[in-house]
Amino acid sequence: MVGSIYALIAMGVAMIYGVMNVPDFALGAKAMLGGYVAFFMMASFHQAYGAALAASIIVLAIVGLGVERWIFRPVAKAPPINGFISAFGLLLVFENFALIAFGSSYRRILSPYDREMINILGANLTMQRLLVVIIAVALMIAMHLFIRYTRLGAAIRASAQNPRGAVLCGIHTERIAGITMAIGSGLAGVAGALIGPIGMVYPSMGDTLIVKAFVITILGGMGSILGAILGGYILGLIEALGAMYISVDYKDAFAFAILVLVLAVRPQGLFGKA
Amino acid sequence: MAPRTATSVLAILGVLVLAIAAPFLVNDYLFHLLVMAVIWSILATSLNLVMGYTGLLSLAHGAFFGMGAYTSALLVTKCGWNFWATIPAAMAVAALVGVVLGVLTLRLAGHYFAVSTLSFGIVISLILEKWDDLTEGARGISSIPPPTPIPLFGLGELRFESDLARYYLALAVLILCLLFVWRLVHSAIGRALEAIRQNELLASCLGVNLVYYKLLAFSLSAAMAGLAGVLYSVYINYLNPVDAGLWNGFYAVMYVVIGGMGTFWGPIVGTVFMVTLPEFLRVFQDYRLLLLGILLIIMITFLPAGIVGGIKALWRRGMARPAASRP
Amino acid sequence: MMASKRWMTGLVLAMAVTFGFAAAGKAESFKFGATAPLSGGGADYGIAFENGVKMAADEINKAGGAMIDGKKYTVDPVFCDDEFKPDKAVNCGKELSAQQKVHVIMTSSSLAAFPMMGFNQQAGFVLMATSQTPKFTAMGNKLAVRFSNNTDRTMGPWVNLINQYLEKSGKPIKKVAVMEVNTELGKSWADNFIKAWTKLPGGKVTGKASYDANATDFYPQLSALLPGEPDAIVLTTVCQPSAIVIKQARELGFKGPFINSAACSGEELVKLLPPEQIEGTLFELSAWGFSNPTIDAFRKNYEATYHVLPQLISGLGYEGTRWLVRSVERAGTIDDAAKIRAAMPAALAEQKNMLNMANLDEKGDMDIPMYVGVMHDGKITVFAGDH
Numbered sequence A: 001m002v003g004s005i006y007a008l009i010a011m012g013v014a015m016i017y018g019v020m021n022v023p024d025f026a027l028g029a030k031a032m033l034g035g036y037v038a039f040f041m042m043a044s045f046h047q048a049y050g051a052a053l054a055a056s057i058i059v060l061a062i063v064g065l066g067v068e069r070w071i072f073r074p075v076a077k078a079p080p081i082n083g084f085i086s087a088f089g090l091l092l093v094f095e096n097f098a099l100i101a102f103g104s105s106y107r108r109i110l111s112p113y114d115r116e117m118i119n120i121l122g123a124n125l126t127m128q129r130l131l132v133v134i135i136a137v138a139l140m141i142a143m144h145l146f147i148r149y150t151r152l153g154a155a156i157r158a159s160a161q162n163p164r165g166a167v168l169c170g171i172h173t174e175r176i177a178g179i180t181m182a183i184g185s186g187l188a189g190v191a192g193a194l195i196g197p198i199g200m201v202y203p204s205m206g207d208t209l210i211v212k213a214f215v216i217t218i219l220g221g222m223g224s225i226l227g228a229i230l231g232g233y234i235l236g237l238i239e240a241l242g243a244m245y246i247s248v249d250y251k252d253a254f255a256f257a258i259l260v261l262v263l264a265v266r267p268q269g270l271f272g273k274a
Numbered sequence B: 001m002a003p004r005t006a007t008s009v010l011a012i013l014g015v016l017v018l019a020i021a022a023p024f025l026v027n028d029y030l031f032h033l034l035v036m037a038v039i040w041s042i043l044a045t046s047l048n049l050v051m052g053y054t055g056l057l058s059l060a061h062g063a064f065f066g067m068g069a070y071t072s073a074l075l076v077t078k079c080g081w082n083f084w085a086t087i088p089a090a091m092a093v094a095a096l097v098g099v100v101l102g103v104l105t106l107r108l109a110g111h112y113f114a115v116s117t118l119s120f121g122i123v124i125s126l127i128l129e130k131w132d133d134l135t136e137g138a139r140g141i142s143s144i145p146p147p148t149p150i151p152l153f154g155l156g157e158l159r160f161e162s163d164l165a166r167y168y169l170a171l172a173v174l175i176l177c178l179l180f181v182w183r184l185v186h187s188a189i190g191r192a193l194e195a196i197r198q199n200e201l202l203a204s205c206l207g208v209n210l211v212y213y214k215l216l217a218f219s220l221s222a223a224m225a226g227l228a229g230v231l232y233s234v235y236i237n238y239l240n241p242v243d244a245g246l247w248n249g250f251y252a253v254m255y256v257v258i259g260g261m262g263t264f265w266g267p268i269v270g271t272v273f274m275v276t277l278p279e280f281l282r283v284f285q286d287y288r289l290l291l292l293g294i295l296l297i298i299m300i301t302f303l304p305a306g307i308v309g310g311i312k313a314l315w316r317r318g319m320a321r322p323a324a325s326r327p
Numbered sequence C: 001m002m003a004s005k006r007w008m009t010g011l012v013l014a015m016a017v018t019f020g021f022a023a024a025g026k027a028e029s030f031k032f033g034a035t036a037p038l039s040g041g042g043a044d045y046g047i048a049f050e051n052g053v054k055m056a057a058d059e060i061n062k063a064g065g066a067m068i069d070g071k072k073y074t075v076d077p078v079f080c081d082d083e084f085k086p087d088k089a090v091n092c093g094k095e096l097s098a099q100q101k102v103h104v105i106m107t108s109s110s111l112a113a114f115p116m117m118g119f120n121q122q123a124g125f126v127l128m129a130t131s132q133t134p135k136f137t138a139m140g141n142k143l144a145v146r147f148s149n150n151t152d153r154t155m156g157p158w159v160n161l162i163n164q165y166l167e168k169s170g171k172p173i174k175k176v177a178v179m180e181v182n183t184e185l186g187k188s189w190a191d192n193f194i195k196a197w198t199k200l201p202g203g204k205v206t207g208k209a210s211y212d213a214n215a216t217d218f219y220p221q222l223s224a225l226l227p228g229e230p231d232a233i234v235l236t237t238v239c240q241p242s243a244i245v246i247k248q249a250r251e252l253g254f255k256g257p258f259i260n261s262a263a264c265s266g267e268e269l270v271k272l273l274p275p276e277q278i279e280g281t282l283f284e285l286s287a288w289g290f291s292n293p294t295i296d297a298f299r300k301n302y303e304a305t306y307h308v309l310p311q312l313i314s315g316l317g318y319e320g321t322r323w324l325v326r327s328v329e330r331a332g333t334i335d336d337a338a339k340i341r342a343a344m345p346a347a348l349a350e351q352k353n354m355l356n357m358a359n360l361d362e363k364g365d366m367d368i369p370m371y372v373g374v375m376h377d378g379k380i381t382v383f384a385g386d387h
Helices: A002-020 A027-044 A049-075 A080-102 A127-149 A151-161 A163-168 A173-195 A203-220 A225-245 A251-265 B006-024 B028-053 B061-079 B083-104 B110-130 B163-185 B188-198 B200-205 B210-236 B246-259 B266-302 B306-325 C002-025 C040-062 C086-099 C110-116 C151-169 C184-197 C219-228 C239-251 C266-272 C293-306 C312-331 C337-350
Strands: A117-120 A123-126 B150-152 B156-158 C028-036 C066-068 C071-081 C104-107 C126-129 C144-146 C175-181 C204-211 C232-235 C258-260 C282-285 C371-376 C379-383
Touching (some): A002 A225, A027 A049, A027 A080, A080 B246, A173 A203, A203 A251, A203 B110, A203 C040, A225 A251, A225 C219, A251 B083, A251 B110, B006 B028, B028 B061, B028 B188, B028 B210, B028 C086, B061 B210, B061 B246, B083 B210, B110 B246, B163 B210, B188 B200, B210 C086, B246 B306, B266 C071, B266 C086, C028 C312, C040 C312, C086 C104, C104 C312, C110 C184, C151 C282, C151 C379, C184 C204, C219 C239, C239 C266, C293 C312, C312 C337
Parallel strands (some): C028 C104, C175 C204, C258 C282
Antiparallel strands (some): A117 A123, B150 B156, C066 C071, C282 C371, C371 C379
């Protein structure tokens, strides 16, 4: 289940990296903002969880557009490492903005789906956890179809593969960058809104999320959205299995160790193009 | 790199004199910032070796730093070693870890490389944290003693209890490291590394043994980072797994890039700037880190080649103008 | 002649009055430093501490300030964000002592306190810490003082108290599993608990799992611990994450009670979970877990001022500040660290504090008595044993 959340954010990372060649370290913070949007929506309009999810996507998409225009476009011509620093600075801005504006206490999103328990194949789950998986998978399928079969999706793929070529084909790469960032940010936002009821919402919740998301993106192979999705689930699985059978203490280390080993053997990731 | 004119030599000497005299000119707080700037500069310089000269973005340097620090601290506190003996041990351990990372990431480039180093660094810092029978984990290693006194035959001892002594030690190490990097960069090895940075494929076609040079760069860089860690451990007298973690690695990258990646003085300039800036921002209380983030974004947008890069660009423009105005 | 003389007198009188008022109204300020993580992952904890300190300072100032050596002083805490990193803590310590010239610094963690022990004596400031590591008072630092309990000392008696309660009430809890939070506090508490628990007749620890302080998914740890069939699960952290652990343990089918360290008091837990889920849970109660007029008033006041619930660390910050001010008043000086430290034991003894802290010894340790609280029907009853 946790794998779904990572996978969502990883999709965002993969897209944004693919098109803009920028590792957006601030996506975790955007997930956090999405969580807060959902929290405030739920606080004002009770029980409207669907609306809260939608709001988190929309708000973060708008934020993404702004970020692309004002933060990343100016450094697009510089070496990618500069984009890394910008993203890091942005992370500081978002996290501390949330700390100042919303305070440090953990907020609980009371989702209506969090109260029922269901039993699937002998495992006990809350409805919320199932919902997370369902929505995440639905979004991933939607994204996959979008990228594969729509014109806009083709344009995005073209910009990722060969920016110059794309320009020559008449694709407005700057607008594509903006759209990509908006979509990626929206995905992160909804990820935050989905995990809110299970964990809690607080300013630094994005930190671990983003690191794992990057790991997944690379594990799956950058540029491969399918890879990112599978990578997310593999990561979640490794963590859970490792925790049960090897050692709970080192749970966090497994995923990272696996990544390093996989890359040593297969430098393009599991599904990347060599 | 550094122009060999008389003015620049004078400038370097001037900075050196300032660095030596500084402890007597400022209060304890600013002196402390100075010591930290020197220690972090060593880390930044080591990272520059891999990032600036060989062209590989490493996020694992926090881990090398931590490995050096923990090795030295544990040998001294748990095994009673003489401090000076732990230095080569710590550097060797860090270098070994660096070689391991180098081997694991040989065939990677760009962001794959970066994330692999990130993951590697996380694994190391997690091990340091969880293996608490050995490392004390989250409890940390406390009361690390200052460096063992050195007997000066017939003249008593060189003692390191005072902050001043440890500062000069760190300063001496920094100078040695800079000299080492200078020689390295201007040697055949340095040219090989530069070739790798420019274009790996081409370099290997030209006969540069990629494996050898990459591993060399990694081990040297990691050893230097470990050395910085050792100095840190005896200055702060306390170690915690957080010191080997991601943040130090990120900060090191920031220092190098903001200062000017690939330049000789960049890491130091960047370090001094980034160590002092957050402190000056303390007046803004709650908004401190928010402002830091904004400043980072502004700086990297308008100074894409870092501070040193920006200064060089201005210099070049200054030199170009008289030629343009000649009739 | 007469007119100018009168004019002169009037002027002199006016000046005297003005200066008199100025001298009387002008209060000096007693500055002291307080470091805490005010950003990043530890912000919730650090801000709770900061609020507690601020509340005490505001209260004292509203009541007229501190009376030191015959002069009135406003209590002025200077906060510094240590970002939960040792080197930033040192930055704070150096800035506070060298630039702000404070002679007392309160810290909220070992991570910040230990590095400062390297220079606090030489820089001349008393170092107050909420450290739980026994080493803090074992290093011979003459100006280091702990204002929290030392679990090395309190764990044995408290676990025995639990045993007494279990025997009295006939509840069979012999096997426990420990959920240890990966912080210095959590680990040393867990270590001491396990040591003491295994000394009990039949006491067994079936497993121990650790998790990061900001984790929110505990299924992996719980799934690893539950097969050991513990009678109870031991929790070592503050209420909000503890509540999540409890919730998820129930989801996974665990029906037994929990044992909570002092970091989480029953009162807060009741606000986060339905009573059935925490029926029979045992708490390590310092006075913080009790309900009495002083503590209730503090909680109400805190909640009204800061709009969140106070944590134990808020109470510690609050009482620590009050104690500090009393010590400084007794010592009659704001810049002699040794005198302030010397005045601390007496100041602690003569001032009632809501956590019942007492008996500061020369090493810097104090006693904070711990009791057992039992959750029943959403209410806590205290078991103090047969003394």
